[in-house]
Amino acid sequence: MPHSAPSSSHNYPVTHIGETASLGQVEPPALPLDELVPRELAGKRIVLGLSGGIACYKSAELCRLLVKAGASVHVVMTEAATQFISTITMQALSGNPVYLSQWDARDANNMPHINLGRDTDAILIAPCSADFLAQLVQGRADELLSLMCLARPIGRTPLLIAPAMNREMWAHPATQRNLQQAENDGAHILGVGQGEQACGETGDGRMLEPDEILHDLISFFTPNVLAGHHMLVTAGPTFEAIDPVRGITNRSSGKMGFAIARAAQEAGAKVTLISGPVALETPRNVQRINVQSAQQMLDAAQEHITSANILVATAAVADWRPATTATEKIKKNPQEAVPALHFVENPDILATLAQSPRAQSGQLYCVGFAAESQNLVEFATAKRVRKGVPLLVGNIGPSTFGQDDNVLVLFDEHGHHTLPRASKRTLAKQLIREIAQRL
Structure with missing residues (x-):
C-alpha cells in the first residue's frame, strides 16, 4: 500500500497523486516569498x-x-x-x-x-x-x-x-x-x-x-544523521554541443540538487557535487566538479563514486546528443539546405551506477530523480524498476525548473507518497531525513 502523505502546515491545496493522476493537469500555487526562506533557527x-x-x-x-x-x-x-x-x-x-x-x-x-x-x-x-x-x-x-x-x-x-x-x-x-x-x-x-x-x-x-x-x-x-557517509550528487542540466557556440540542453536550474548537497553536508556527510552548467554558488564545504556533457558527467561520477556510499542523481541528463559536432560555427547559407541533426543515445548515468558491483552488493545506495511532464506515477514507477534503484524521486519538470519551490513524490518498493509543496531547501532537508532512515 502507498505510504500516507505527510501533513502540511500550509493552507494550500496539496495534490495527492493517485494511480492515474497527472500532476501536469493541476498547477499548484506558488509559495509566498516569505515561505521560500525557511526559518531554520525558529525558536533558537x-x-x-x-x-x-x-x-x-x-x-x-x-x-x-x-x-x-x-x-x-x-x-x-x-x-x-x-x-x-x-x-x-x-x-x-x-x-x-x-x-x-x-x-x-x-x-x-x-x-x-x-x-x-x-x-x-x-x-x-x-x-x-x-x-x-x-x-x-x-x-x-x-x-x-x-x-x-x-x-x-x-x-x-x-x-x-x-x-x-x-x-x-x-x-x-x-x-x-x-x-x-x-x-x-x-x-x-x-x-x-x-x-x-x-x-x-x-x-x-x-x-x-x-x-x-x-x-x-x-x-x-542540524542532527548529524549522515555523519560518516559520503554522498555524490549530480545536478543541473547537461549541454550537448552542436558546434562551438550552439548546443542542446534543458531548463533545469540545478537548484534542487544544490539544495540536497547543502542539506547533506549540514547533516554531517562528506559531499561531492557534479554539476552541469548552472549559475549557482557552490554550497559551503562541498566539493564541486563542473562538467558539460552527459559523457563528462558519467566519467566524473565513475571516478568519484568509488569512495561514496550514497548517490543522489538529480541531474536532468540529455537522453541524446548530436552524432557529430562541428569544429566551427555552422553558418546560415541561403544557397544551402537547412542542416539536419542526427542523434545518438547518451549513456544512462543512473542505470550504469545502479548496476555497478558496489550498488548491487549494497555498498552504494542509489536515489534517482524523474522529471516528467505528465502521468508521473505511471512513468516514475516504471522508471524506478527499470533503473534498478531503491528510491526514486519524481516531480513535474515544467512546473519546477527554475523555481524555488516544488512538490516531490517518493517511489520505493512499497509504493509512493508525497512531500507537499515547499521550498526546495525544505524539501532537500526532508529528503535527507528519508534517505538517512533507509540506509
Missing part, C-alpha cells in the same frame, strides 16, 4: 557577542540574517566593539536591548552575565579578536562578554567563535595555541576567510562572511 535564542575589530560591520548583516532565520538575538558588546559599530544599529537589527556592562541593572537580579549564559541555545562571538580569544583561554572576566562566557554552563551552552584579525596575528604561534586551547576547552572554532584585509594586506584571518557563519550555525544545530 542566540547571544551574539561582538569584540573589537573592523569586522563588526559584518556583524550587522549577520544579526539581520539570524533574525530572518527565526532566531531571537541578544547582543553583547565589548567597549572596544562600540568603537566600530553603534549599539543603536545592533539594537535596531536584533529588536532587543544591547548589553555592554556587567553592572547593567536592567535585569531584576542585576546578573546579566548569569542570565544571558543560561537562557540561550548558543553564544556566538563574531568577531572574536585575537585579544578576546586570549581572554577566553586565560579565563579572564574583566567585562561582561568574557564574564558571561566564563560563567556559562559548558555542558549546556555551546560557545562558537568566528575569529577576525590581521594575517600575521592569525599565523602567530600564540594565536594558534589559543585556538587549540579554546577548542580543547569546549569551544567550536568556525575558521576564517582569506582575502583582502582592512590593513591593506591579503591573507588568512578575515572573519567569515555572514551567510557562511549562518550556514555553520544551522549545521551546528
Whole structure:
C-alpha cells in the first residue's frame, strides 16, 4: 500500500497523486516569498557577542540574517566593539536591548552575565579578536562578554567563535595555541576567510562572511544523521554541443540538487557535487566538479563514486546528443539546405551506477530523480524498476525548473507518497531525513 502523505502546515491545496493522476493537469500555487526562506533557527535564542575589530560591520548583516532565520538575538558588546559599530544599529537589527556592562541593572537580579549564559541555545562571538580569544583561554572576566562566557554552563551552552584579525596575528604561534586551547576547552572554532584585509594586506584571518557563519550555525544545530557517509550528487542540466557556440540542453536550474548537497553536508556527510552548467554558488564545504556533457558527467561520477556510499542523481541528463559536432560555427547559407541533426543515445548515468558491483552488493545506495511532464506515477514507477534503484524521486519538470519551490513524490518498493509543496531547501532537508532512515 502507498505510504500516507505527510501533513502540511500550509493552507494550500496539496495534490495527492493517485494511480492515474497527472500532476501536469493541476498547477499548484506558488509559495509566498516569505515561505521560500525557511526559518531554520525558529525558536533558537542566540547571544551574539561582538569584540573589537573592523569586522563588526559584518556583524550587522549577520544579526539581520539570524533574525530572518527565526532566531531571537541578544547582543553583547565589548567597549572596544562600540568603537566600530553603534549599539543603536545592533539594537535596531536584533529588536532587543544591547548589553555592554556587567553592572547593567536592567535585569531584576542585576546578573546579566548569569542570565544571558543560561537562557540561550548558543553564544556566538563574531568577531572574536585575537585579544578576546586570549581572554577566553586565560579565563579572564574583566567585562561582561568574557564574564558571561566564563560563567556559562559548558555542558549546556555551546560557545562558537568566528575569529577576525590581521594575517600575521592569525599565523602567530600564540594565536594558534589559543585556538587549540579554546577548542580543547569546549569551544567550536568556525575558521576564517582569506582575502583582502582592512590593513591593506591579503591573507588568512578575515572573519567569515555572514551567510557562511549562518550556514555553520544551522549545521551546528542540524542532527548529524549522515555523519560518516559520503554522498555524490549530480545536478543541473547537461549541454550537448552542436558546434562551438550552439548546443542542446534543458531548463533545469540545478537548484534542487544544490539544495540536497547543502542539506547533506549540514547533516554531517562528506559531499561531492557534479554539476552541469548552472549559475549557482557552490554550497559551503562541498566539493564541486563542473562538467558539460552527459559523457563528462558519467566519467566524473565513475571516478568519484568509488569512495561514496550514497548517490543522489538529480541531474536532468540529455537522453541524446548530436552524432557529430562541428569544429566551427555552422553558418546560415541561403544557397544551402537547412542542416539536419542526427542523434545518438547518451549513456544512462543512473542505470550504469545502479548496476555497478558496489550498488548491487549494497555498498552504494542509489536515489534517482524523474522529471516528467505528465502521468508521473505511471512513468516514475516504471522508471524506478527499470533503473534498478531503491528510491526514486519524481516531480513535474515544467512546473519546477527554475523555481524555488516544488512538490516531490517518493517511489520505493512499497509504493509512493508525497512531500507537499515547499521550498526546495525544505524539501532537500526532508529528503535527507528519508534517505538517512533507509540506509
